[in-house]
Amino acid sequence: MFLKTYGTSKPTRYTFSEVKKITxxxxxxxGHGGFGSVYRGxxxxxxxxxxxxxxxSTGEGQEFINEIATIGxxxxxNIVRLLGFFSEGTRRAVIYEYMPNESLEKHIFSHDSNITRQLLVPEKMLExxxxxxxxxxxxxxxCNQRILHYxxxxxxILLDYNFNPNISDFGLAKLCARDQSIITLTAARGTMGYIAPELYSPNFxxxxxxxxxxxxxxLVLEMxxxxRNSDPSVESQHEVYLPEWIYEKVTTEEELGLTLETTQEEKENIxxxxxxALWCIQWNPKNRPSMTKVVNMLTGRLQSLQIPPKPFVSSENHPMS
Known part of the structure; x- marks a missing residue:
């Protein structure tokens, strides 16, 4: 059914023997993840x-079809290109263009300080x-339909030869009509630490x-x-919540003192x-900017940006339910 609906615009379908040859x-x-393994080919x-x-992949392979249908x-x-797929019985594969510089996560949290600091200078972070x-x-x-990545x-976020970012992994994505503002989900989707509060509770x-x-x-605060915004290896009760720590620095105009920023321009970029980022993580979704607004804010002047209200609920400031 899926292939019929796609007509000629679909990505190439490969057989298992072709996949073996490619790899x-x-x-x-x-690489390896919860979904399976990644091979270079x-x-x-x-x-x-x-x-x-x-x-x-279980059952009808809904996540698989999601990924192909969405990204195809x-x-x-800035979105990774899907070049083909394979599906026979329960065996499935997706074929993407290869990203030689791996994921952004690897560079943010790398223990090799040379790699990280070369890439994550303020100007490159902004890019x-x-x-x-x-x-x-x-x-x-x-797109014709709005795609929520989740x-x-x-x-x-995978990095190509020039360290340009490409969004990948559309297994949880959901297509919805452009004018549909609120979506119903049967289960919270996403990864701890990055999930918006309204995915946990309708009160938000x-x-x-x-x-x-x-x-x-x-993601930007981590960069x-x-x-990490939630580091499982740290005893949580002694740990200040990352957004709270950063908000404190921003409001007191203290430097984050994280990168080797020296020039005025670099400080302004950070x-x-x-x-x-603090605008994006406001608890009330209505107070978060759209991505169009985010692009404008990132390309505009620092002077025109206002500091947002506190984006989290701190201990002395309980949310109204």
Missing amino acids: RRFKDKV KLPNGLPVAVKMLEN LIHHA IALGVARGMEYLHQG DIKPHN GGISYKSDVYSFGM VSGR RKLTIV
């Missing part, structure tokens, strides 16, 4: 690709944030594309701070990224 019998494994025309073998129609500089924002703006506004996080507001905006804000 040289699964010789070069480059080459299409017959010589193009390097990543082949994601889905090991836990998208062409955008990466802007690329991700433009990709998300396209998903929310640029799992925006550093691990799902309806679920909409603004839930992705929240995840983007958390500028080099810290401050701009931080203020935009």
